[in-house]
Amino acid sequence: MSEPFVLERSGDQRWLVHPPHDPYGDGYVYTIATELHELNMTASTVAKIDGLYASPDTTLPGFVERLAADWEGWSGTRTWTSMERELVIDARHDGRGHVSLGVTLRAPGPDWDDTAWSARAVFVLEAGEELTRFAGDLTHFLRA
Numbered sequence: 001m002s003e004p005f006v007l008e009r010s011g012d013q014r015w016l017v018h019p020p021h022d023p024y025g026d027g028y029v030y031t032i033a034t035e036l037h038e039l040n041m042t043a044s045t046v047a048k049i050d051g052l053y054a055s056p057d058t059t060l061p062g063f064v065e066r067l068a069a070d071w072e073g074w075s076g077t078r079t080w081t082s083m084e085r086e087l088v089i090d091a092r093h094d095g096r097g098h099v100s101l102g103v104t105l106r107a108p109g110p111d112w113d114d115t116a117w118s119a120r121a122v123f124v125l126e127a128g129e130e131l132t133r134f135a136g137d138l139t140h141f142l143r144a
Contacts (some may be wrong), residue, residue: 043119068135
């Protein structure tokens with residue numbers, strides 16, 4: 001089994017994404033185990049994500065690649081959501097060269113009424129090279 005993708009800040013804040021798994025063997029849906037660690041908080045879930053045949057506009061790699069391409073900035077919040085909302089990524093550009101990347105994990109399975117647990121951490125990335133490197137590394141990891 002290969003190593004997880006890790007986004008880490010200050011030693012106490014980490015987001016881990018484990019290698020994608022194709023539970024049905026058809027390439028349409030993948031699952032990824034993912035974890036958040038911050039100070040004394042640890043949360044983990046399994047998220048369903050689009051597979052090989054999805055439009056790049058709906059995938060997590062497509063989302064982070066668009067963030068990196070727009071490194072000079074955008075207004076408002078951009079959001080990507082896994083199939084059943086177990087993993088939500090949101091991004092805000094501060095207009096001064098940094099992007100706040102929010103990672104929210106929720107209990108696995110459908111939760112249409114928002115009653116399940118959730119955990120959130122925010123990672124601040126430099127909008128140029130650091131964001132580009134993050135997007136490239138995560139995209140490569142998920143598509144490998």
